[in-house]
Amino acid sequence: MRGAVIHAPGDIRFETLPDPKIVDPTDAIIRTAVTCVCGSDLWAWRGLDATDEAHPMGHEYVGFVEEVGPEVTAVRPGQFVVGSFATSDNTCANCRNGWQSNCLNREFMSTCQADYVRIPNAQGTLVATDEVPGEEFWPGLLAVSDVMGTGWYAADAAEVRPGSTAVVVGDGAVGLCAVIAAKERGAERIIAMSRHESRQRLARAFGATDIVTERGDEGVARIKDLTDGIGADSVLECVGTAQSMSQALRSARPGGNVGFVGVPHEVAVDGQELFFSHVGLRGGPAPVRRYLPDLIDRVLSGRIDPGRVFDLTLPLDQVAEGYRAMDERRAIKALLKP
Numbered sequence: 152m153r154g155a156v157i158h159a160p161g162d163i164r165f166e167t168l169p170d171p172k173i174v175d176p177t178d179a180i181i182r183t184a185v186t187c188v189c190g191s192d193l194w195a196w197r198g199l200d201a202t203d204e205a206h207p208m209g210h211e212y213v214g215f216v217e218e219v220g221p222e223v224t225a226v227r228p229g230q231f232v233v234g235s236f237a238t239s240d241n242t243c244a245n246c247r248n249g250w251q252s253n254c255l256n257r258e259f260m261s262t263c264q265a266d267y268v269r270i271p272n273a274q275g276t277l278v279a280t281d282e283v284p285g286e287e288f289w290p291g292l293l294a295v296s297d298v299m300g301t302g303w304y305a306a307d308a309a310e311v312r313p314g315s316t317a318v319v320v321g322d323g324a325v326g327l328c329a330v331i332a333a334k335e336r337g338a339e340r341i342i343a344m345s346r347h348e349s350r351q352r353l354a355r356a357f358g359a360t361d362i363v364t365e366r367g368d369e370g371v372a373r374i375k376d377l378t379d380g381i382g383a384d385s386v387l388e389c390v391g392t393a394q395s396m397s398q399a400l401r402s403a404r405p406g407g408n409v410g411f412v413g414v415p416h417e418v419a420v421d422g423q424e425l426f427f428s429h430v431g432l433r434g435g436p437a438p439v440r441r442y443l444p445d446l447i448d449r450v451l452s453g454r455i456d457p458g459r460v461f462d463l464t465l466p467l468d469q470v471a472e473g474y475r476a477m478d479e480r481r482a483i484k485a486l487l488k489p
């Protein structure tokens with residue numbers, strides 16, 4: 152089979168690789184229907200995450216089951232399946248509590264920009280659709296496997312409630328999906344923080360009622376202006392930098408909540424400031440598996456269309472161009488077709 156391998160920053164090659172095989176009885180092998188490049192893949196592309204030796208890339212996938220190990224009974228060959236970037240047995244104490252992305256047997260996916268993928272913990276990880284969905288649904292279902300699931304968790308962690316005001320920090324694919332989540336969960340006012348016109352348009356199409364282009368102190372001041380001077384009920388932090396986190400914490404009202412899903416890079420939270428703010432804080436890798444059945448239904452019923460975050464489609468063998476286009480912000484998110 153063929154797949155993407157990173158050798159060094161800026162050096163992604165499309166190579167012939169060994170076909171994945173069932174290793175553990177709980178594994179499945181899927182044939183990729185579509186996959187994509189994630190904003191978090193760019194950390195390695197840009198050299199901000201070290202690449203000590205060449206390794207495959209990709210953690211988002213939907214596909215067709217090819218083969219299952221002897222302990223996998225929940226899915227069978229031929230079915231179309233959606234899974235999370237974090238695999239989970241869905242039976243351990245953490246999974247039963249709904250924190251499948253902290254499964255005691257968790258393995259993070261990292262080989263998905265390829266023709267075929269081995270899925271560990273397949274029994275608990277994969278959710279099959281009732282029938283093979285039309286190709287028009289594949290991008291939306293692919294989004295559910297990571298960015299839509301993560302946006303949903305941001306809204307859940309920030310406790311977005313009907314009638315509330317939500318601020319979304321970040322206009323990447325996760326931030327845009329967080330707008331969808333805030334809308335679906337009934338937020339009345341959704342303020343998207345974005346400086347890019349095409350992304351502002353998509354945020355509005357997804358349900359944003361206001362756009363704030365300012366950042367830092369000015370951004371916080373604008374949010375206060377829009378919320379009677381007290382701040383928002385919920386803030387969804389979808390970037391992961393020191394500046395975005397500080398902005399998120401200062402944009403929430405006393406008693407409000409921040410959900411943070413951007414992987415933190417050099418973020419430090421001031422204990423005194425947090426203590427006196429009365430702001431609640433929860434984040435982490437999203438327990439996407441918990442939301443999969445519901446989000447799959449919302450996509451297949453046409454209620455949401457998170458697949459619109461893919462504004463560039465490439466054949467899988469041009470995966471490196473997908474990284475370049477996203478790095479240069481020519482694309483929000485690149486869809487890859489084997």
Ligand SMILES: [Zn+2]
Pocket residue numbers: 239240241242243244245246247251253254255256
């Ligand atoms: Zn588990």
